[in-house]
Amino acid sequence: MPELPEVETIVRDLQSLVSGARIEDVSVVHPDLIVGDPAEFARAVVDREIVGISRRAKNIVIDVGGDRLVINLGMTGRVLVVPAEAVEPSHLGVRFSLADGRTILYQDVRRFGRLQVMDAATWKARSGALGIEPLSSEFTPEHLYRMSRGSRSAVKVWLMDQKRIVGVGNIYANEALFRARISPRKAARRLSRGESERLHAAIRKVLQESIDFRGTTFLDYRDAGGEKGAFAARLRVYDRESEPCLTCGSAIRRIVQAGRSTFYCPLCQRG
DNA sequence: AACGCGCCCTGTCCGC
């Protein structure tokens, strides 16, 4: 479900809500969500303090005093901070009871998400295998241009590969290509320097704008307080099949690439 | 080695 802006929003929420909190108890309701042994997972986080919270790609990374609790939300995962008396939601996966009485809930209807505890060195290696952060200063137009050389994949599919650029999923791949006026079918290696520059700028702009609006709620996404993001109203092509292009009025088209829906304007995004 | 596909799972919506 969540792409970079949604995960970033949750991480910032968690930073203000639970930094410094102590985890007093853990109960794993759905063991299939845990990578590794669930009992070991519970032991590794109980009686630990939440020292820091950060985002890497689409992962929430919680420093529990050396070890890292890494949460990937899959399609429908939510991390919710709730008061002691709160009614628990359906599809509860993991419950973290805090010493102050509040609870952090991991909820996931489809259970595509995963939670894992690992030591800092293991996490460092895992993180190193992921692609570049698109909002970092290391990510430049030149970087995008060079990475795309040699890839025969359609640029839309290429953009979603987390080993290259992280955090861009189906919604923002569609939106960035529309803003850059590039056809989603174009082979990545055929991007010109000018197109690489436009795409680089469009990726950063759409991700940053969405963060400013606390992410896109298409169906399931909620922030750590259970609220929807407001960016859905600002999407220009995603889920707008047959509706008029906001630039030229042409009907937005939907095609399928690598099993995922692609939305684009056939006029604004030619060649 | 890069790339495409099927699969993991539940819920919702649409057409018949």
Added chain:
DNA sequence: TGCGGACAGGGCGCGT
């Protein structure tokens, strides 16, 4: 009203 099929912010493991 019921039922089958398609589809939904992701990612892994497989085959070629």
